[in-house]
Amino acid sequence: MTVVSEMLRTHPTGVGDTDETILKNCILACLECLYSCTACADACLVEPSVADLRGCIRTNLDCADVCDATVRVLSRHTGSEGDLVRRMLEACRDICRACADACERHAEMHLHCEVCALTCRRCQAACTELIATL
Amino acid sequence: MTVVSEMLRTHPTGVGDTDETILKNCILACLECLYSCTACADACLVEPSVADLRGCIRTNLDCADVCDATVRVLSRHTGSEGDLVRRMLEACRDICRACADACERHAEMHLHCEVCALTCRRCQAACTELIATL
Amino acid sequence: MTVVSEMLRTHPTGVGDTDETILKNCILACLECLYSCTACADACLVEPSVADLRGCIRTNLDCADVCDATVRVLSRHTGSEGDLVRRMLEACRDICRACADACERHAEMHLHCEVCALTCRRCQAACTELIATL
Amino acid sequence: MTVVSEMLRTHPTGVGDTDETILKNCILACLECLYSCTACADACLVEPSVADLRGCIRTNLDCADVCDATVRVLSRHTGSEGDLVRRMLEACRDICRACADACERHAEMHLHCEVCALTCRRCQAACTELIATL
Numbered sequence: 001m002t003v004v005s006e007m008l009r010t011h012p013t014g015v016g017d018t019d020e021t022i023l024k025n026c027i028l029a030c031l032e033c034l035y036s037c038t039a040c041a042d043a044c045l046v047e048p049s050v051a052d053l054r055g056c057i058r059t060n061l062d063c064a065d066v067c068d069a070t071v072r073v074l075s076r077h078t079g080s081e082g083d084l085v086r087r088m089l090e091a092c093r094d095i096c097r098a099c100a101d102a103c104e105r106h107a108e109m110h111l112h113c114e115v116c117a118l119t120c121r122r123c124q125a126a127c128t129e130l131i132a133t134l
Numbered sequence: 135m136t137v138v139s140e141m142l143r144t145h146p147t148g149v150g151d152t153d154e155t156i157l158k159n160c161i162l163a164c165l166e167c168l169y170s171c172t173a174c175a176d177a178c179l180v181e182p183s184v185a186d187l188r189g190c191i192r193t194n195l196d197c198a199d200v201c202d203a204t205v206r207v208l209s210r211h212t213g214s215e216g217d218l219v220r221r222m223l224e225a226c227r228d229i230c231r232a233c234a235d236a237c238e239r240h241a242e243m244h245l246h247c248e249v250c251a252l253t254c255r256r257c258q259a260a261c262t263e264l265i266a267t268l
Numbered sequence: 269m270t271v272v273s274e275m276l277r278t279h280p281t282g283v284g285d286t287d288e289t290i291l292k293n294c295i296l297a298c299l300e301c302l303y304s305c306t307a308c309a310d311a312c313l314v315e316p317s318v319a320d321l322r323g324c325i326r327t328n329l330d331c332a333d334v335c336d337a338t339v340r341v342l343s344r345h346t347g348s349e350g351d352l353v354r355r356m357l358e359a360c361r362d363i364c365r366a367c368a369d370a371c372e373r374h375a376e377m378h379l380h381c382e383v384c385a386l387t388c389r390r391c392q393a394a395c396t397e398l399i400a401t402l
Numbered sequence: 403m404t405v406v407s408e409m410l411r412t413h414p415t416g417v418g419d420t421d422e423t424i425l426k427n428c429i430l431a432c433l434e435c436l437y438s439c440t441a442c443a444d445a446c447l448v449e450p451s452v453a454d455l456r457g458c459i460r461t462n463l464d465c466a467d468v469c470d471a472t473v474r475v476l477s478r479h480t481g482s483e484g485d486l487v488r489r490m491l492e493a494c495r496d497i498c499r500a501c502a503d504a505c506e507r508h509a510e511m512h513l514h515c516e517v518c519a520l521t522c523r524r525c526q527a528a529c530t531e532l533i534a535t536l
């Protein structure tokens with residue numbers, strides 16, 4: 001998905017003081033996590049043990065919604081609004097951590113939770129790395 | 135829109151320690167603000183003075199996206215994930231304040247900015263009130 | 269939620285040939301349905317009979333996402349892109365009908381499904397009415 | 403972004419009769435287009451010629467929202483609701499075509515529009531290909 005680098009490079013104002021590689025990684029991680037959590041919620045829903053996976057499904061749905069808003073905010077570079085980027089990244093990092101924790105509890109039984117836990121950890125790390133540069 | 139009260143009242147686990155009226159007001163304010171900011175961005179875009187409204191449009195778009203994620207998180211009551219609700223509400227309160235500030239600057243010239251500024255202030259206040267109860 | 273009327277009335281280009289009351293009703297119905305379906309999915313998830321409600325939850329989630337996109341498209345009046353509005357309204361009408369059908373099957377046992385079914389029927393009707401004017 | 407293949411492969415019910423490669427390509431194309439259109443709207447907004455780019459910005463915003471809903475619907479495989487998938491794919495294909503057309507008109511002057519036009523064409527093609535298999 002080279003489109004993220006290409007859009008960052010062709011934005012008329014550039015990305016300001018933000019590190020382009022770290023920003024790109026965070027955008028990609030949020031997109032990946034938006035998909036992965038939506039798909040994992042659906043996969044959990046058809047498992048015979050769905051009653052044990054309620055917490056995981058709920059956290060998946062929250063995580064998808066927060067990643068969605070975060071990637072949209074990160075895609076705009078025309079002047080930051082105070083601490084909005086930081087606040088969204090903190091919310092995103094925290095829900096990704098919670099979702100990774102929830103998925104890891106079922107990772108041995110459900111391969112989709114194993115995959116989703118890794119995606120959430122990557123997104124948690126990418127948010128943490130981007131926050132550190134702000 | 136009585137559906138919010140009805141859904142809150144019929145949720146099997148209830149809304150826990152959260153004040154139902156304050157939560158309802160915040161959900162309604164976020165829905166209203168999601169719409170208002172999307173519509174205001176579009177209205178600004180067709181104004182002859184669009185070049186002066188870039189900051190307002192950008193903030194409108196961010197505000198719509200954050201309100202969207204916030205209302206989705208607030209609609210789920212099946213166990214909170216740490217501080218997620220608080221973090222989202224803080225992000226939502228801050229972007230609503232920034233968007234109200236941006237719209238107020240054009241409120242005398244553009245009626246849609248005047249309407250949108252009021253909606254953003256209501257949502258900022260509703261988030262602040264809900265945060266205080268957490 | 270008078271903000272919808274106020275934004276429609278203050279939009280610089282107006283809403284073209286669209287009937288303002290019918291458009292307003294459809295925007296309100298989509299916002300209501302976005303909330304109602306997100307909340308109903310969460311409520312179904314904590315029911316003891318969650319395993320019987322999988323189809324309902326899945327349809328709820330699809331319906332919330334389609335209503336979300338529809339309300340955003342309907343909030344922009346700056347020139348229509350071919351048949352996009354019609355196509356989105358048809359998708360929205362169909363998923364609202366499917367979701368109302370799914371919720372009605374459980375309406376006697378689960379009050380939240382009864383409330384959500386009514387919301388989906390209103391949104392289905394509002395989309396149908398708006399399509400008829402295009 | 404190998405996570406799409408991995409989630410499709412580990413979903414408990416599989417993806418039914420759908421061709422896994424074609425579905426994967428469409429999910430990736432929608433994610434890419436959601437990002438690209440959000441970023442292109444923001445880039446257009448800061449161009450000196452923003453007044454000439456209003457139509458492009460509006461179409462970008464619609465396209466991002468429709469791609470977002472489409473990728474969420476495509477991420478769920480637990481039983482299709484009538485023609486919802488087809489209807490969403492048709493809406494997505496049409497708005498991607500309109501957005502590619504709009505961006506191409508400015509592609510020589512604005513590199514971000516050139517990049518975004520290509521992303522929209524890929525998504526249009528991916529939707530068309532998936533529709534053909536339904």
